Amino acid sequence: MSFKSHFRFSNSQRNGVFLLAMFIVVFQCIYAFVDFSSEELQADAKALQKFRQQVDSLKREAADKNKPKVYPFNxxxxxxxxxxxxxxxxxxxxxxxxxxxxxxxxxxxxxxxxxxxxxxxxxxxxxxxxxFPEWVTNSKPKSNWVDYSKNPSQNSFRAKTNDQKIDLNTATAQDLQKVNGIGEKLSDNIIKYRNKFKGGFISEIQLQDIYGLSPEVIERVKNDFAVKTPRAIEKINLNTATKDQLVTVQYIDYEIAHYIIEQRTLRDGYKSFDELLKVKNFPVQKFDIIKLYLTLN
Incomplete structure (x- = not known):
């Protein structure tokens, strides 16, 4: 068998081989010299980057809104x-x-x-x-102002002893209105809150629960008043309490009681009250009030 027979082509075959070679050359030239980068694709990439920046901006705004606001405080x-x-x-x-x-x-x-x-x-x-109060920030203190930083044994409130204070559970509206910052409305709020509970206040801490009382005013009240006859309560053992017992505590409902017991099981018992702050949905703003009803014994 002759190898030459494999290289013999008819005219039509030669034309086909020639056209194929021409196509290969043309496509190679196109590939080498034509820019296939799409302006439209580049434009889309820029638009995508701008869109991502807008999304990131919206995420930051949402995160800022979800952050708890902290207002000026003493x-x-x-x-x-x-x-x-x-x-x-x-x-x-x-x-x-x-x-x-x-x-x-x-x-x-x-x-x-x-x-x-x-x-x-x-x-x-x-x-x-x-x-800070005006008497601290004022560059010209009044004549009756005491520079506490120079004389730490004194302060502007002239703290009273417990014997000198009035029992908050028996104080009248007139007694309360003698405190700077308390008028008829706030004295009425204090007495109404006290009367919600048979026996009145357990502790001065409960003043935090009264609408309208600022921390500064509360401190002034505590300077003149004290809970000398606290309401008798039976404290609940946090490490043995049932769900029904926990819900008798102010500000604890069945859902929170469930999470408290769940965390107690996971922790093998609470070692301190501060661990309650990590309980899901726990009303942390009422933490000091809730502690009044609990014990770890």
Whole structure:
């Protein structure tokens, strides 16, 4: 068999081979010299990038809206819960509370850091929110104002002993209205709240629960009044309480009671009340009130 027979083509075959070769050459030239990048695709990429930026912006706005708003406050009235939400550690909160228990007052951001030992970064975040009374921020103090930072043994409230205070459970509206910042409306709110419970107040902490009372006014009330005859209650053991027992506590419903027991099981019992702050849907703003009804014994 001759190999030459494989290379013999008819005219039509030769024409076909030639056309095929021409097509190959043309397509190679097109591929080499023609720009296939699509302006439309580039435009779409820019539009996609712009769309992503808009989505990211909307996400940031939504995140900012969901952040709890922190309003200006007097650092002298930071509670356990308030300190916890501000990012303070337990030790830092305890230092502040111990300082305040001695009837001493924070008069500046610098003094706040000296007492609590908070970091510079946390102080930078908190200091713009500090709202001190006028008698602290006023550059020309009144003649009867005491510079507490120079004389820590004194303060503007002239704290009374417990014997000098009036029992909050027997105080009249007229007694309450002697406190600066309390008029007829607020004194009526205090007495109405007291009368909701047979036996009245358990603790001065419950003043936080009365509509219209600011932390500053509460502190003035506590300077002149004390719960000397607290309402008798039977505290509930947090580590053994049933769901039906827990719902008898103010601000705890069946759903929260369920989550409290669920967390108790997972933790093999609560070691401190602060662990309640991590319970799902727990009313953290009422933490100090709820603690009045509980025990860990």
């Amino acid at each position: 650092p002298n009235y930071i509670t356990d819960f308030k300190g916890y939400t501000l990012g303070m550690s337990t030790d830092e909160i305890d230092r502040l509370l111990e300082f305040r228990e001695k009837d001493q007052w924070i008069n500046s951001a610098k003094q706040f850091q000296e007492v609590t030992k908070v970091s510079d970064s946390l102080l930078d975040a908190l200091a713009p929110l500090f709202n």
